[in-house]
Amino acid sequence: MPDATATVQSLRDRVAAFVRERDWEKYHNPKDLAISLNIEASELLELFQWREPREVDLRDPAFREAMEDELADVFIYCLSLANAIGSDLSDVTVRKLVKNERKYPAGEWRGRAR
Template structure:
């Protein structure tokens, strides 16, 4: 199955079944799952820790396999956490994307990598909350 063939709901259901069949609901609490996501994210970062930017863009098939497994662990724990909390991942992801669209207007941030507060600070300094006067 590919991304194009699989829904988030199907993944969530498979994760719930996996956990249920192993009687792991007792361990899959928000605290434990959020910690597991952070731990797996750190394990993902380990694969890139000492690489140059260029090396990180040109990974071997073996490295991609290992990185894919770490990324899968993050997604798996995220699915389980969303199951526990009753969150609809599509809803929360799309809502967050809409929020990010507002926080990072494309005409202001294109090609820039500042945190959204940078643009708020610029607006306040210029006395205009709508548009940054120092930007072209």
């Protein structure tokens, strides 16, 4: 299901079905989902640990697959957390982007990291 045809809602529904079919709703509370999301983000980060940027080869199929698996795990937990708290991810993402645009105007921040 490519990004161009997937919707956030279709992905949320698929994650919710996966959880429901395994009777895992009782484990999917905000605290545990936030912890799990962080653990998966750390597993993604671990792939880069002790490597220089030039050593990271996204063309290496094994590395790319490992990275994409961890990225997907992070996203799945984001979707699960949104499901658990009843948050509309599209709305909150746009709202946060508007805040960031105000905080970091392009004219002042272009090409700057801090």
